[in-house]
Amino acid sequence: MNLEDYHGVWVFIEEQEGTIAPVSLELLGAGRRLADKRGVELAGVIIGNQVKPLASTVFEYGADVVYVYDQTIFKDYRTESYMKALLHCCETYKPEIILFGATSTGKDLASAVATDLPTGLTADTTELDVEEDTGLLLASRPAFGGNIMATILCKKYRPQMATVRPKVMKALEAETGRTGKLVEEKIDIKEEDIRTKVLDIVKATTKKVRIDEADIIVSGGKGLGSEEGFQLIHRLAETLGGAVGASRDVVEAGWIEHHHQVGQTGVTVTPKIYFAIGISGAIQHLVGMKNSSMIIAINKDPEAPIFEACHYGIVGDAFEIIPLLIEQFSQALEKEEVNHVGEV
Amino acid sequence: MLHIVACIKQVPDTKIIKMNPKTNTMDRASAPAILNPYDAHAVEEAVRIKNRYGGTVSVLTMGPPPAVKAIKKCIEIGADEGYMISDRKFAGADTLATSYALTKALEKIQKITPVDLILCGKMTIDGDTGQVGPGIARRLDIPPLTSVKKVEEVNQDAGHIIVHRKIEDGHEVIKSSLPCLLSVEKEINEVPYSPFPNMIKAARYEPNIWSVDDLEDVDIKQLGLKGSPTIVAKVWAPPKPEGGKMLEGSTNEQVDQILSVILEKKELFDAKGGS
Ligand SMILES: Cc1cc2nc3c(=O)[nH]c(=O)nc-3n(C[C@H](O)[C@H](O)[C@H](O)COP(=O)(O)OP(=O)(O)OC[C@H]3O[C@@H](n4cnc5c(N)ncnc54)[C@H](O)[C@@H]3O)c2cc1C
Ligand SMILES: Cc1cc2nc3c(=O)[nH]c(=O)nc-3n(C[C@H](O)[C@H](O)[C@H](O)COP(=O)(O)OP(=O)(O)OC[C@H]3O[C@@H](n4cnc5c(N)ncnc54)[C@H](O)[C@@H]3O)c2cc1C
Numbered sequence: 235m236n237l238e239d240y241h242g243v244w245v246f247i248e249e250q251e252g253t254i255a256p257v258s259l260e261l262l263g264a265g266r267r268l269a270d271k272r273g274v275e276l277a278g279v280i281i282g283n284q285v286k287p288l289a290s291t292v293f294e295y296g297a298d299v300v301y302v303y304d305q306t307i308f309k310d311y312r313t314e315s316y317m318k319a320l321l322h323c324c325e326t327y328k329p330e331i332i333l334f335g336a337t338s339t340g341k342d343l344a345s346a347v348a349t350d351l352p353t354g355l356t357a358d359t360t361e362l363d364v365e366e367d368t369g370l371l372l373a374s375r376p377a378f379g380g381n382i383m384a385t386i387l388c389k390k391y392r393p394q395m396a397t398v399r400p401k402v403m404k405a406l407e408a409e410t411g412r413t414g415k416l417v418e419e420k421i422d423i424k425e426e427d428i429r430t431k432v433l434d435i436v437k438a439t440t441k442k443v444r445i446d447e448a449d450i451i452v453s454g455g456k457g458l459g460s461e462e463g464f465q466l467i468h469r470l471a472e473t474l475g476g477a478v479g480a481s482r483d484v485v486e487a488g489w490i491e492h493h494h495q496v497g498q499t500g501v502t503v504t505p506k507i508y509f510a511i512g513i514s515g516a517i518q519h520l521v522g523m524k525n526s527s528m529i530i531a532i533n534k535d536p537e538a539p540i541f542e543a544c545h546y547g548i549v550g551d552a553f554e555i556i557p558l559l560i561e562q563f564s565q566a567l568e569k570e571e572v573n574h575v576g577e578v
Numbered sequence: 579m580l581h582i583v584a585c586i587k588q589v590p591d592t593k594i595i596k597m598n599p600k601t602n603t604m605d606r607a608s609a610p611a612i613l614n615p616y617d618a619h620a621v622e623e624a625v626r627i628k629n630r631y632g633g634t635v636s637v638l639t640m641g642p643p644p645a646v647k648a649i650k651k652c653i654e655i656g657a658d659e660g661y662m663i664s665d666r667k668f669a670g671a672d673t674l675a676t677s678y679a680l681t682k683a684l685e686k687i688q689k690i691t692p693v694d695l696i697l698c699g700k701m702t703i704d705g706d707t708g709q710v711g712p713g714i715a716r717r718l719d720i721p722p723l724t725s726v727k728k729v730e731e732v733n734q735d736a737g738h739i740i741v742h743r744k745i746e747d748g749h750e751v752i753k754s755s756l757p758c759l760l761s762v763e764k765e766i767n768e769v770p771y772s773p774f775p776n777m778i779k780a781a782r783y784e785p786n787i788w789s790v791d792d793l794e795d796v797d798i799k800q801l802g803l804k805g806s807p808t809i810v811a812k813v814w815a816p817p818k819p820e821g822g823k824m825l826e827g828s829t830n831e832q833v834d835q836i837l838s839v840i841l842e843k844k845e846l847f848d849a850k851g852g853s
Contacts, residue, residue, distance in 0.1 A: 255746075310750075313712070313722050338745050342724045345673075345712035352674055354807030357707035376816065378704050379592030384813045391807040429721045429758070433740070434751040449846050474840075475847065492765065498706075506843055517816065528843070529822070530836060536824075544822040546839060548832045558833045566841060 237369075240330040240392040242299075243269040246320070246343065247280045247292055248335055254288055257335030257400040259295045264403035265333055266296040268364045268371075275299055277329070281319045283309040289416050294408040299415045301327070307423055310432035311339050315423055317346045322421050324351065329393045331364070331371050336397040344397050354388030356396040360521075362403070371396065380498040380518045401446055401502045402525070438493075445494060450476030451505045453496055453523070454484060457512020457533065457552060461489040466556045467511065473560045479503065479523075481513045497522035512552045515540025532556075580633030580734055582624040583687060584657065584697040585680060585714070586617040588641050588648035589704040613648040616699025618655065620762050622769045623729060624697050625656035631732055633694075634658045636687060640668055640679055646785060653780035654772035660785035661687060667790045670803030673705070677713025678800045682793045684718065694734060696759040700725065708761065715759035723754055727763045732756075 243265045248255040262278065269276035277299035278292035285308075289300040303319040320343065324332075332347075334340035336358045348355035356373035360383075363372040371394040374385045388394045445451055452474065454467035464484065471478045479496040480489070496503055498518035508526035512533065513519060520543050523529065531544035534551050541547040548555060590609035624635040636659040637652040639645050649660035663683045671679060687693060696718075698711035708724070715722030727749065728742035737756050742749045744763055772780075790796055799805060825832040841847070 250746075313724075338725045338743070341708055342712060342722065345709040345724075346716050346722060348709070349674065349677060349713045349716040352807070354672065354674065355707075355709055356808060357673075357705075357709055372811075377706060378590070378595060379706070380816065381592055381595055382813050383816050385811045386808050387811045388807050389809065430723070430752055430754040432750050433753050435745075435748065436742075436751065437748040506846060507840055521816070528839070530839070531822075541822065541824065546836060547822055547824045548836065549824065550829055550832070554829060555833060558829065559836065562833055562837050563840075566837060567847065 244329040244332045259405040260403040262295040263406045293414045353391040356386040359396045380521045448477035451479045452509040453479030455481040455513030456483045464489045582695045584620045588645040613651045620697040650780040665789040672806035672808040673709035675805035681717040698761045711761035721758040724761045726760045
């Protein structure tokens with residue numbers, strides 16, 4: 235393998251029903267930085283059915299080139315068909331780096347493609363950098379349940395591949411009207427050759443709180459004592475107009491569903507305000523919330539590790555503090571309303 | 579009769595593991611070795627499929643000799659056979675080399691009894707990449723189905739399986755031809771306490787242990803450290819977050835301080851306050 239033959243940074247653009255996954259836009263931002271440092275092009279790869287129009291968005295978020303595979307066979311995501319398209323694109327244009335969102339689809343596709351190429355794949359990356367002259371990708375990730383961070387290199391194989399956690403990279407501000415080179419590709423695959431069929435796609439029926447998109451999150455931990463006690467968390471969240479988060483122990487106790495879990499094996503969140511109430515602050519929880527703009531911790535144990543990770547800490551009993559917060563906040567809001575009315 | 583193979587790994591219990599603050603390395607001895615929790619769900623699901631449709635469940639692991647204990651745990655859960663590949667030549671493998679070695683072992687198992695279904699955990703709690711399962715599927719050229727949270731139907735005669743695969747906001751119902759490989763989510767089942775007879779069986783069970791020389795057509799260059807494109811170049815403890823401001827005063831005063839802090843982020847409440 236001649237490493238010199240490989241050029242450019244790629245981002246796999248994940249799409250569902252005509253919408254680009256936010257993580258793909260974040261990766262375009264990260265990819266732009268890497269590409270500029272290397273002095274190479276940044277490309278987006280879109281695979282799907284009727285996806286060509288998405289190219290303009292990909293350019294606006296920083297790509298110089300977009301490769302599109304727009305064919306009916308790509309209507310549903312299936313590992314085998316998408317993998318073939320991406321392998322075809324890699325063989326034709328030889329990128330030096332490819333980034334994927336660490337989502338169900340991104341991880342599935344990246345693992346399959348890396349095996350076939352074959353090359354190295356770094357999982358769940360949270361930090362990315364590149365050596366300017368050698369082009370070596372420095373991909374860092376948590377491992378051992380978040381107890382350590384590791385920098386993973388792939389020295390002798392190309393492309394260098396990584397899946398990257400949603401919400402840890404920043405998307406660029408979209409530059410309206412920015413365009414680039416659109417490359418349309420096609421591959422020949424027959425439906426009979428694909429061994430899986432998507433029979434149905436079922437959207438979660440319960441109106442799922444997207445805690446990864448919330449501005450305010452009130453998270454509760456085992457310290458709330460019971461499912462009943464945990465209701466206080468729901469009430470505070472409701473008062474503040476925020477979403478409910480939870481530690482893993484709460485999810486395992488069955489007080490709330492898994493999609494509320496914040497952390498290493500849950501969701502990574504970046505709200506403007508994060509409340510951690512009755513949560514000890516285990517490393518696996520911290521990795522999921524440490525990028526919140528303001529972290530407020532309430533815990534009755536002054537030694538709890540969460541206090542090392544917060545901006546404001548209150549040592550005290552949740553059962554005493556939450557009702558006070560709810561009451562005072564409602565009052566404060568009412569006052570504001572009166573003021574607003576007064577101004578008119 | 580179905581033959582289901584679950585791939586399992588012995589891991590340090592990362593909940594208990596201690597870090598050496600001087601060297602920033604893990605004190606592996608501090609953590610007990612356990613069966614990777616996600617793999618317990620894979621084995622349990624394999625046993626449930628066996629109980630529903632008939633068949634045999636085998637488990638396969640690559641690891642150092644003490645990993646025999648993880649196999650015994652699987653026998654307790656209800657697996658029938660255990661295979662282990664163990665050899666210094668496997669050491670230092672990343673996911674590409676791990677999936678290669680496991681595939682060579684699976685090819686040997688196939689020769690003993692053809693395999694219809696392979697189950698893996700969603701990920702391990704030490705490497706936590708989730709990449710080994712799809713890697714094995716590609717190498718065997720069978721469909722990989724990741725993030726599986728329910729097995730709806732296995733139809734050996736028609737040669738297909740129907741599963742539910744978790745996606746970001748719901749799930750997909752997927753039909754795949756057999757054989758195929760599933761990586762399963764934790765929510766697929768609950769692993770109950772093992773029945774007593776299984777525990778006795780497990781205590782007496784001796785797994786089949788193979789070295790590299792017992793496998794066929796192995797390309798040594800693809801094994802272990804040599805066969806691994808990725809290298810762990812540096813390991814460090816995640817930076818300790820900076821301690822924040824501890825509030826003081828009576829509970830009421832502290833609540834007041836928090837209120838003014840959050841109300842400063844006025845834009846968050848404008849929609850609410852103004853309506
Ligand atoms: C591989 C792996 C992955 C993991 N992934 C995650 C993850 O994604 N997310 C996650 O959260 N965890 C995760 N964990 C678990 C993590 O290690 C901790 O076990 C968990 O976060 C602890 O939850 P907790 O803080 O709610 O409970 P505890 O650790 O039991 O803490 C409860 C806290 O509540 C306080 N408290 C008690 N009563 C009161 C009261 N009346 N008022 C105020 N405070 C009170 C206590 O002082 C204590 O600090 C993972 C673990 C492993 C091994
Ligand atoms: C700090 C650190 C970071 C790492 N980061 C990466 C990385 O980014 N990319 C990379 O390629 N490698 C990485 N590795 C190497 C990786 O952990 C090993 O390759 C490991 O042997 C397999 O990967 P995993 O534990 O992540 O398994 P996963 O892919 O998470 O495991 C998924 C499933 O595969 C099966 N399985 C996995 N291992 C075995 C086994 N030995 N025997 C039987 N079944 C098994 C189980 O069913 C398991 O549930 C890293 C290692 C360390 C120490």
